[in-house]
Ligand SMILES: O=C[C@H](O)[C@H](O)COP(=O)(O)O
């Protein structure tokens with residue numbers, strides 16, 4: 001005898017409130033298509049990032065932009081300013097804009113524009129995916145490459161062709177699902193040390209992502225599929241500090257490079273000037289960048305790039321769900337960011353440091 005409908009729900013529908021349609025990756029890519037010009041920006045941006053990581057290009061990779069995107073207009077406004085700065089410093093810096101749509105929360109909070117584009121708890125994910133893809137294309141169309149954190153393992157199918165540099169965050173570096181995902185991605189991916197400061201987890205993730213994997217995912221039509229990957233040899237470690245304090249000091253950088261060498265991996269790191277390296281204080285973030293510029297200018301090698309959290313207006317503000325209209329334009333609603341003027345100054349300083357090291 002078959003179980004009753006109520007029994008079936010009790011078995012595995014007990015805590016599912018709703019299941020709604022999700023648009024397919026192929027449909028979204030059809031609505032917001034790649035262009036030949038944008039493809040050139042993405043491919044050239046990836047090639048430059050890989051050349052820097054591999055030491056064939058002596059510039060610095062700088063991933064800079066808001067902690068999270070909550071307003072596409074403000075992000076594009078920021079992107080126009082950054083594109084001009086990227087052009088000015090193209091000889092010394094390879095600038096990639098941080099365009100983060102997925103926020104991993106310590107406990108609870110707004111999870112980013114893809115999850116809740118209305119900033120009001122309505123979770124219009126299909127709309128969020130449309131907004132994200134459109135913005136990634138709009139920014140790349142300026143000739144400015146973009147960088148994203150990949151959090152949900154399904155999201156990359158919708159946007160990854162537009163992304164020049166990817167990241168795996170501190171909270172997911174140990175996750176096999178995310179390591180497998182990295183092994184499939186076509187761009188270089190930075191993987192962070194844990195929030196508690198474990199660097200080895202990022203080294204292990206880099207090694208795991210370099211191998212081939214077979215896992216369940218979705219195909220371009222959104223159907224469940226078995227994915228076989230080639231492995232991504234362009235993954236690298238990001239030192240982001242921790243709850244115990246910063247980890248961008250020369251000794252930790254040297255120790256990380258030694259750990260990478262021991263695992264047979266290229267010796268290179270990216271330093272995140274924010275998060276645990278600045279205790280999420282944007283003023284301290286500027287000091288971290290200045291200190292690193294001094295070290296790079298004095299000849300330190302192994303640091304292939306930096307990450308900066310920056311937006312139009314310095315600092316941060318709290319979001320009250322449903323009250324987006326009262327937010328300050330161009331200010332972060334997640335972690336505190338450097339303001340535009342300080343960011344521009346710091347980019348000048350980093351460019352000078354690269355020139356001195358040369
Ligand atoms: O980069 C953003 C945050 O540091 C990360 O999403 C965690 O944020 P939370 O501790 O405010 O949840």
Ligand SMILES: C=C(OP(=O)(O)O)C(=O)O
Nearest residue numbers: 104169170171192240275
């Ligand atoms: C969430 C982020 O950082 P972390 O994973 O280092 O906390 C981030 O860079 O947005």
